[in-house]
Amino acid sequence: GAPARGSDPSAAARDAASTSYAGARTFDELPLSQYTKDGLKKAKYFTLTAIQRSALPHALAGRDVLGAAKTGSGKTLTFLIPIVEKLYRLKWTALDGLGALVLTPTRELAVQIFEELKKVGAFHDLSAGLLIGGKNVADEASRLTRMNILVCTPGRLLQHMDETPGFDTSSLQVLVLDEADRILDMGFAATLDAIVANLPQERQTMLFSATQTKSVRDLARLSLTDPEYLAVHAEA
């Protein structure tokens, strides 16, 4: 049968320990599964970037995170590693359905995130898909119900929420809003609201942006619970 979910007995222990990972400089020093470590090694990722150093310990402990750091600073791994680790710890299988959603403003960014996810998840047994439009909706819909992790543009995701029977988001564990500032700039605020209204309230939410605007702070206020605010202005 499906494994018991909804509680993570090691969470408290990890929480207590997370401060000791605050000084981690390499991925090897973080409390990651061997599968994830092997994927990172194969992709030749060894040293943490500044935003990864500051945000990963909190994100891995399951906290909500608002991370701001300029383009090119390594925000993608900052959310992909915690997603993969959480589903791994929960022994997520194909039968458990959708465990994590990543929303990003453009197709190009979604494809880049998906490529990075293939590296981090190379040795894991998780299914992942892209929902970015430009493909046949029916094709997407037929594969959708089997995916554990989806990387989406907002419009296409909402379309499937409205139109695809059997698309079940009720088990979702992690929501990521990547480039939240651009999602809002592109006029997706109402779409985001409608998407979030379809998701379980008890979940981990991580919000990333290159800039700290008022609209991003408002979005954080509405979608995050007791978040860690982590901003990196320049590489140390």
Ligand code: ADP
């Ligand atoms: P951002 O989302 O902040 O713009 P990305 O996550 O796209 O940044 O990362 C930018 C580039 O840095 C990518 O090519 C990525 O592969 C690389 N990168 C990310 N983290 C690391 C790391 N820890 N070590 C080496 N390269 C990294």
Ligand code: MG
């Ligand atoms: Mg990015």
